[in-house]
Amino acid sequence: MNWKRMVERIAGATVLMMAASFPARAQVASAAGPGIPANNSPVGDPPSIAREARGWLADLIKINTSNPPGNEQIAAMYIAGILAKDGIKADVLDLAPGRSAVVARLRSTAMAEPSKALLLVAHIDTVPVEKARWTVDPFGAVIKDGYLYGRGAIDDKGMLAANLAVFLELKRSRARLNRDVIFLATDDEETSGDASIRMLIAKHWEKFAAGFAINEGGNVFVKNGKVQYVGVQASEKVAMNVAVIARGTSGHASQPTKDNPVVHLAAAVAKIGNYSAPVHLTAIVRRYFEGLAPLEDDEIGKWMRSVDTSDRGEHAQRVISDASPLWNSMLRDTIAPTILTAGVANNVIPAEARANLNVRLLPGDSIDALVNELNKLTNDPQVKLEVQPNAGLAAPPSSLESDFYGVITKVVTQEFAGAPALPFQSTWLTDSAQLRLHNVQAYGLVPFPLTQDDLKRMHGNDERIPLTAFDKGVDVLLKIVKEFAVAR
Numbered sequence: 366m367n368w369k370r371m372v373e374r375i376a377g378a379t380v381l382m383m384a385a386s387f388p389a390r391a392q393v394a395s396a397a398g399p400g401i402p403a404n405n406s407p408v409g410d411p412p413s414i415a416r417e418a419r420g421w422l423a424d425l426i427k428i429n430t431s432n433p434p435g436n437e438q439i440a441a442m443y444i445a446g447i448l449a450k451d452g453i454k455a456d457v458l459d460l461a462p463g464r465s466a467v468v469a470r471l472r473s474t475a476m477a478e479p480s481k482a483l484l485l486v487a488h489i490d491t492v493p494v495e496k497a498r499w500t501v502d503p504f505g506a507v508i509k510d511g512y513l514y515g516r517g518a519i520d521d522k523g524m525l526a527a528n529l530a531v532f533l534e535l536k537r538s539r540a541r542l543n544r545d546v547i548f549l550a551t552d553d554e555e556t557s558g559d560a561s562i563r564m565l566i567a568k569h570w571e572k573f574a575a576g577f578a579i580n581e582g583g584n585v586f587v588k589n590g591k592v593q594y595v596g597v598q599a600s601e602k603v604a605m606n607v608a609v610i611a612r613g614t615s616g617h618a619s620q621p622t623k624d625n626p627v628v629h630l631a632a633a634v635a636k637i638g639n640y641s642a643p644v645h646l647t648a649i650v651r652r653y654f655e656g657l658a659p660l661e662d663d664e665i666g667k668w669m670r671s672v673d674t675s676d677r678g679e680h681a682q683r684v685i686s687d688a689s690p691l692w693n694s695m696l697r698d699t700i701a702p703t704i705l706t707a708g709v710a711n712n713v714i715p716a717e718a719r720a721n722l723n724v725r726l727l728p729g730d731s732i733d734a735l736v737n738e739l740n741k742l743t744n745d746p747q748v749k750l751e752v753q754p755n756a757g758l759a760a761p762p763s764s765l766e767s768d769f770y771g772v773i774t775k776v777v778t779q780e781f782a783g784a785p786a787l788p789f790q791s792t793w794l795t796d797s798a799q800l801r802l803h804n805v806q807a808y809g810l811v812p813f814p815l816t817q818d819d820l821k822r823m824h825g826n827d828e829r830i831p832l833t834a835f836d837k838g839v840d841v842l843l844k845i846v847k848e849f850a851v852a853r
């Protein structure tokens with residue numbers, strides 16, 4: 366999008382002034398390209414709002430919010446501008462230089478009732494790109510073969526644009542709300558850093574306190590050309606990092622020693638990498654496999670039904686874990702060695718060698734217990750394990766009995782030809798953990814029907830969204846929100 370058009374689009378004097386003086390304008394200007402023109406057809410019918418939302422998604426992709434550094438402020442101003450055009454005053458909340466979140470509210474009553482309110486959440490930042498490995502400009506919002514390509518097309522600018530569409534549709538149709546609906550665009554989600562939702566809650570909770578939320582985290586899974594099931598995320602694993610530190614005596618590489626830390630680290634990492642933590646079935650994962658069993662082929666379905674039995678359980682768990690890294694990670698704590706650091710020169714034995722372990726704990730499991738287990742496994746006095754700062758916090762799961770969960774499952778089953786909604790415990794983290802820790806019944810559902818091939822591109826190369834899937838997702842999300850928040 367060119368800069369002039371952006372400024373034209375950003376209505377409201379304050380926003381305009383802030384945008385015009387914004388230092389990173391060159392970044393936006395350089396992202397110019399053939400955008401998708403906003404549609405001017407009459408408001409009110411979902412397909413038209415979806416067409417308009419395609420344009421916002423394309424524009425958001427063109428504003429590079431790769432994190433680090435994020436630079437979400439420009440996109441936050443863009444969003445505030447879209448809302449301002451429809452007379453909605455949004456708060457752009459600055460959390461760090463160049464880093465902002467956006468909050469806006471549609472009121473149901475003069476007095477807010479936070480415990481009833483519904484929060485529409487999406488994050489503005491994206492993971493970075495390996496530009497050389499893309500076949501298109503990752504910030505060009507290129508349309509090819511029915512797909513819109515770009516970093517964030519799915520994660521999470523697609524949902525951001527869909528939330529914006531639903532929110533504006535409620536406003537334009539003058540929907541009679543039975544609860545406040547709050548739009549929240551967060552920043553710094555991908556690194557959970559100092560400008561993330563943790564800080565936003567600490568500083569501005571009263572602006573978006575809610576009883577219910579819908580966010581990313583779950584997906585509409587397409588297999589063999591149709592929706593197989595809809596995974597509604599109600600819980601998530603807890604991410605943390607553990608350093609493996611091997612120490613020894615440094616010296617001349619011409620005279621190898623037994624205490625070379627590189628050798629001790631390598632042995633420890635090999636043992637840890639081959640370790641499989643015990644299975645621990647949470648209530649949500651148990652229900653997930655129960656629901657998935659009839660949808661899978663007979664063989665794997667049979668083992669899914671046996672996963673919690675005393676006689677066949679252990680074998681079933683092995684078969685399921687071997688069949689899918691996702692299922693394996695849903696069943697147990699996992700540990701992935703991700704970084705090795707050692708050595709200063711080819712001919713020097715270093716005094717220290719380090720590895721990073723990225724650990725994903727099941728909610729409720731203890732990192733101390735796992736580290737104890739790994740210490741026993743490595744059994745090497747030269748090797749120490751240290752839990753790193755900024756460890757994630759376990760959140761209680763969202764209820765599978767809430768009215769909102771009921772509405773989500775009902776609407777998606779209607780909308781996706783009877784495909785069931787299954788409770789889902791994501792192996793990845795989202796902003797919802799922080800919301801759940803503040804008593805929000807938060808559910809994860811990226812509403813676009815996507816294949817494994819599309820989903821794999823998230824955080825990878827050539828991320829893209831089928832435009833028809835985007836339109837469908839906007840429509841489904843609108844139906845969910847209307848069913849829950851609009852008085853009949």
Ligand SMILES: [Zn+2]
Pocket residue numbers: 488520521554581
């Ligand atoms: Zn995301």
